[in-house]
Amino acid sequence: MLARAGFRVTVVEASAEPFAASASRYAGAMLAPDCEAESAPDIVRTLGHEGIKAWRDIYPGVVNGGSLVVAAPRDLSELTRFKSQTQGSQEIDAERLAELEPDLAGRFSTALFFENEAHVATPAALAYLLTAAKAAGASFHFNAEVSKQDNATNDVTIDCRGLSASHDLPDLRGVRGERVVIKSADVTLSRPVRLLHPRHPLYVVPWGDDHYMVGATVIESEDDGLATVRSALELLGLVYSLSPAFGEAEIVDIGAGVRPAFPDNVPSIVLKDNGTRIYVNGAFRHGFLLAPVLAVAVVAFLETGESDHPLVKPQKTSPATAFRGQIDG
Ligand SMILES: Cc1cc2nc3c(=O)[nH]c(=O)nc-3n(C[C@H](O)[C@H](O)[C@H](O)COP(=O)(O)OP(=O)(O)OC[C@H]3O[C@@H](n4cnc5c(N)ncnc54)[C@H](O)[C@@H]3O)c2cc1C
Missing domain, CATH: 3.50.50.60 (FAD/NAD(P)-binding domain)
Structure with a gap:
């Protein structure tokens, strides 16, 4: 610019x-x-x-497809909370969800659709x-x-x-974020999907060419070392619970970045x-x-x-x- x-x-x-x-x-x-x-x-x-x-x-x-937020049946109160803490969503039913993301058909009874996101x-x-x-x-x-x-x-x-x-900006801190990139020809998503969970909320972002970014941890740490087993389990476990078809996905990359905050x-x-x-x-x-x-x-x-x-x-x-x-x- x-x-x-x-x-x-x-x-x-x-x-x-x-x-x-x-x-x-x-x-x-x-x-x-x-x-x-x-x-x-x-x-x-x-x-x-x-x-x-x-x-x-x-x-x-x-990609101007909006984004979706879903929750497992036992975590539906998370969806209610998320809706009350945000603006700009429509509550959609299973049928509309299946129209937007056919590969999530039958998996969630309701979802929030944020149409204006990208x-x-x-x-x-x-x-x-x-x-x-x-x-x-x-x-x-x-x-x-x-x-x-x-x-x-x-x-x-x-x-x-x-x-x-951070030496020049003393109140700057690092917030570690781990993420996995996977490749799957078995699942097609067109927009980011957030899966709410009381402890480990997750999102999946379609990058095209069968690639998906699965993120991300938010850890108060400036450690930029490799992703841990615990975080990998959380991320991969939750993407599998979003759709078991992700089970056959290939792991393309896994790593951690540190967000300046x-x-x-x-x-x-x-x-x-x-x-x-x-x-x-x-x-x-x-x-x-x-x-x-x-x-x-x-x-x-x-x-x-x-x-x-x-x-x-x-x-x-x-x-x-x-x-x-x-x-x-
Ligand atoms: C897992 C994860 C997921 C995220 N998802 C999103 C998202 O979905 N949407 C979103 O908006 N944001 C997201 N973020 C946040 C976003 O990535 C950060 O806010 C952003 O990367 C910060 O960019 P930056 O340019 O300030 O820092 P950086 O990208 O870290 O760039 C700093 C650059 O400075 C260079 N540098 C350092 N020291 C020197 C030096 N002395 N001389 C010259 N160059 C130097 C480094 O090599 C580096 O290239 C995510 C972050 C993470 C970790």
């Missing part, structure tokens, strides 16, 4: 391969502001709707964003890090290092050094959903010096109009 707005953009990435060391590669990636409202503050839902709209404008691969297949979406950023003129340096000396006088550093920025679990744009260092961080479970909203806010700040966006943390001294006129670099 910065490159498209006319800024000269250099992306400096520590990993040798794109996305190799990121939390982003582990995401669903559901664009689910209404469902996420179950546990997220209201601002995530309101700005999340802007995020979905932006994704639809940016990326042709957005999702993207993470690997394809990330690859597209990289290509689009290059096409817009951004240059990329992999296996590299920014040092203070690299900055020319007028440069602004936008620090998006995720959890690696602030205490309120809401992403923030933190301005430092009089606005010449801009931290964009704390995306928690909403990095895909809110990335375009964060980007728009950064562009607006650099173009106008205005910092009244709800995700921008107020700074003590105003950047005034420091960046006006630098659009051409």
